[in-house]
Amino acid sequence: MANQDRLMTPKQIAAMVKKIERHKTALGKHRDALRDIIEDVEGVCDEAAEACDNLQYAVDALSKYL
Numbered sequence: 672m673a674n675q676d677r678l679m680t681p682k683q684i685a686a687m688v689k690k691i692e693r694h695k696t697a698l699g700k701h702r703d704a705l706r707d708i709i710e711d712v713e714g715v716c717d718e719a720a721e722a723c724d725n726l727q728y729a730v731d732a733l734s735k736y737l
Contacts, residue, residue: 679687
């Protein structure tokens with residue numbers, strides 16, 4: 672009898688599955704949002720690296736005249 676008290680009814684199982692699916696969908700949306708943020712940050716990093724290279728080129732060019 673003790674095991675029977677712990678069993679879930681089909682209705683409870685269906686509700687649990689629905690809840691899991693709802694959370695999976697939400698997690699997927701958060702994952703996609705994080706990927707978009709990472710892509711944006713990588714773009715900024717690439718631009719910053721290019722800016723640093725350009726500044727170094729400018730410094731080197733000016734050094735020729737000193």
